[in-house]
Amino acid sequence: MELIDILDENGKRTGEILPKREAHRHGHFHASTHVWLYTKSGKVVLQLRAAIKPNFPNCWDVSVAGHISSGEDAVQTAVRECKEELGITIKSNQLQHIGRFRIDYQHAEDYRDREFITIFACEILEAPLQVELQKEEVADVTLVSLAQVQAELADAELAKKYVPFNKAYAVEVFEKLNDLFC
Template identity: 45%
Template sequence: MDELIDILDAQGNYTGKTTMRSEAHKKGLFHPSIHVWLYTKNTEVLIQQRARNKDTHPGLWDVSVAGHIGAGEDIVDSAIREVKEEIGVDLLEKELQKIGVFKYSYLHRKDLLDCEFHHTFLSELKVPFSALKRQESEVDDLGLISIPTFRKELESNVISRKYVPYEMEYYDFVLNAIQTRL
């Protein structure tokens, strides 16, 4: 689904301009997005397999919930909205802990350069896994993976190919931030 998004400069500052997401991806324009990593008290992380029809990283395993921030939309409101849309969980603002903003660029093909600043949050998954309701147009599958297993898979040159190729420093930062909350 195409949507109107805000355009950022290369340092993550709002420029006052907006464009459609497809146009931002075509031109490699920076824009804001959210990542919400959900974890359990059993040291597991919720991951989602991106739908195979997605234009970016189809079929790869990714952060629990990710999405674009609509033009003029509040960042926290966007995170809450995306969690509800993608996995059917209602979160309150106080349940989200922002851990940082991360710059990300990935050239998918000549006409698709994704340039984002991920506003990244953590939240404890307080509902049973069986209660999650995935948005079929966005999410092919959901899974829980232990932090040690996740780290091991990310470090494997073969297995890591099933995950969205973020920098290992990003994954380490997120997993370390989760572990400090357990």
Template identity: 45%
Template sequence: MDEQVDILDEHGKPTGESCLKSEAHRKGLLHPTVHIWLYTPEGRVLIQQRGKNKATHPLNWDVSVAGHVASGEKIISAAIREVEEEIGIQVSETELESLGTFKAVHKISEDFIDAELHHIFLCKLNVPLSQLTKQESEVEDLALVPLFKFAEETWGLATTGKYVPHGPTYYKTIIKAIKSRT
């Protein structure tokens, strides 16, 4: 979906301008997204396999839930909305724990520069995997993986082509945060 997104300056502050997501990607304009990492008390991480028709990294494994923040939408509201849209469960604001932001700029092609400010959240997964309903247009598959295996495959980069390349610093932050809560 090509929704309106707010444009941010190099410091992550709103410029007061907005445009279609496709234009932001074409011009490399920084815009906000949400990343929600769900984990179990036993130390397993929910990962999603991106849909086969995604413009970037189709069929790679990625964050539990992610999406763009619509123009004028509050960050926390976007996080709650995306969780419900992508995996079919409702979470409350109090269940989402902010880990801060992570700026990522990836040149996909000459006319596609993905410049995003990820607002990262952790959320305990309180239902079994079987109760999740994946959004068919966005999500190919869902899996729960042990944190040590996830760390080995992302932080250790043992399986570099399997995951979206967010980089070791990003993955280390997520892994350390989840480890300290399980």
């Protein structure tokens, strides 16, 4: 059972700690992290969410994502999740902080995602991409140009194969990733 710190509407810890499932069931704010793995040639790693995931199964998503466990910080979580989900070892000094974003989605009557997401980018070598997938979380990975991702997200039919990205999140993150490709 993963325990997470509950946050107030401004992203500050309240002192309450709950199981992740309870935080979602009651719609409490909590913290998570995203890591966008990228290459200098303009490609990003996307993960295909496992079919058993409760939300957005079999959809392409950010390279790595995870809830910040109680007592952890965003950097620790990013490093841990890269290793757990993809078997990729990164060091904290490789992470480039590119933003913080607040989301509030009601996925189901008993599942509300209210998160403050700390977003990192991390450069990787392009070839070969060597991963060890956490099968409960990740079904596959791909290395694809960010331009292709952006084009597919702009097409209503193609966008269905992705976890829905908040438009403001996508604009901010993709702009910062494009700056890193230079």
